[in-house]
Amino acid sequence: MPEKSFDNKPLKDALTATSQAVERLMDPILAVPSGPEAKVVEAMRYSFFSGGKRLRPFLVLASAELYGVNKKQALRVAAAVECVHCYSLIHDDLPAMDDDDMRRGKPAVHKAFGEATAILAGDALMTLAFEILSEEASHPDPNIRLKLIKNLAQASGHHGMVGGQMIDLSASDHNLGEAEIYRLQQMKTGALISFSVEAGAILGHASEKALSSVHGYARDLGLAFQIADDLLDVEGDADEIGKATNKDADAGKATLVGIMGVERARKQANILANQAIEHLSDFDDKASLLRAVAHFAIFRRT
């Protein structure tokens, strides 16, 4: 059973270390050029280096550890996933999309750099993710790199994240049922979280069985995380979270919390976190951080 409060120092340390390592790797990759195109790279840096939980990079590294993957390689894949995540935040915040002015306690990219630059910065971050994955430093086996590229594309594209955002945007117009919201979440945020966990297994040449365990873990974790996110939107403190709250209700968006109510949603998140942890039963202590993050998912405050 997840505890009633969350204080896991090893996990906190691991999240901090992940953040630092990913930023060290990306600093030279996102070097600002001297020409007038500098502005778009500054916007990319503004987004990438603006903190955040680094959940997805952490999941890549933690799952890579299960399979004894070379850390430098896992870190590059972790950075690529974070590039895609940052691109999706930049585009989702645009006025035409979710119209969010604040992100991580700072003005959103389009508020700081203008809309055109924000669109381009998102485009370039996504492109950069695929460039990073294509390079030999990400894994010596070309077929592994190609599998990562293909799975990341599928998780991000119209059958994954983009499709989920499309459903979410049209959900303001019509009500969705519980099953439809699950599917939306699965696509919009679940697919990239699942990819993050699977990436470690792919890097480690994991068997199909092991892949399906981490897949089950990732699916339940992603949903638990999303419900917790919706609960924070309803109950959280905007100052602590760094973005506006009650956005979903204001936008007339259908969420599981809206349908289930706060109590049932919190129970459901708990069940999902426990289920996620059960998927890891074949792994020993090496999976302790992945177990801890399932607790964190539902007890976080930001």
Added chain:
Amino acid sequence: MPEKSFDNKPLKDALTATSQAVERLMDPILAVPSGPEAKVVEAMRYSFFSGGKRLRPFLVLASAELYGVNKKQALRVAAAVECVHCYSLIHDDLPAMDDDDMRRGKPAVHKAFGEATAILAGDALMTLAFEILSEEASHPDPNIRLKLIKNLAQASGHHGMVGGQMIDLSASDHNLGEAEIYRLQQMKTGALISFSVEAGAILGHASEKALSSVHGYARDLGLAFQIADDLLDVEGDADEIGKATNKDADAGKATLVGIMGVERARKQANILANQAIEHLSDFDDKASLLRAVAHFAIFRRT
């Protein structure tokens, strides 16, 4: 010397055949799903199947022919490049960017589907390009697929197309000199045109020397094409072209035609087209379509 008028039936036939083949390939790949995410796929289809010259796919196929590349493989790469081209048109047309309401004689994607869907359709088309390239059907050698992915990412990202669009957008604020405009064009449209020509050579395991010939051809062709585009913007008929004319001058944008004047620009396009053709001197009749397209670049009316 390019002729004074353009009427090359083999080239016209090849462009038509390219268009048909690329559309046949993409039709099932862009199958519309049954869920509410269908809208984004419809917007992707609207963009992809809206005609256009199919110059980039044609260049992939024509250069692949120089190296005897399997046609089915070349066609997949051609389609991937066209996905990137379509994504760039959708995003460039957005109100926050170039604010173009018409494209290829029809309402731009954001006019037909709304801005949010247009942003997402562009995102998903770009993602799809990398997915297509990652698959074995694009080439049996994984290292070839990875080279295509890496080069396409570099041509499209902040050092290529996106960087060029960033310079172009900031160019409304300050005047650019001739050298800076050449660099802008090289990045904004030249990089993807170069990639298209190089892709055929990469698929065909071309030598470094052969790669550098086609690279020189592609660079000069890209610039000639861009000057011709600017000339059309000044002199063309909006009905024939299918989009508004005099946009650049209205937007205060610096173009080579603006700096050189119409006469010198036309001469320069001519010189570039001839230079492009000279780069192909090592190739026999197999390069006749590539030579023809260099003529077409400067004598086209749309």
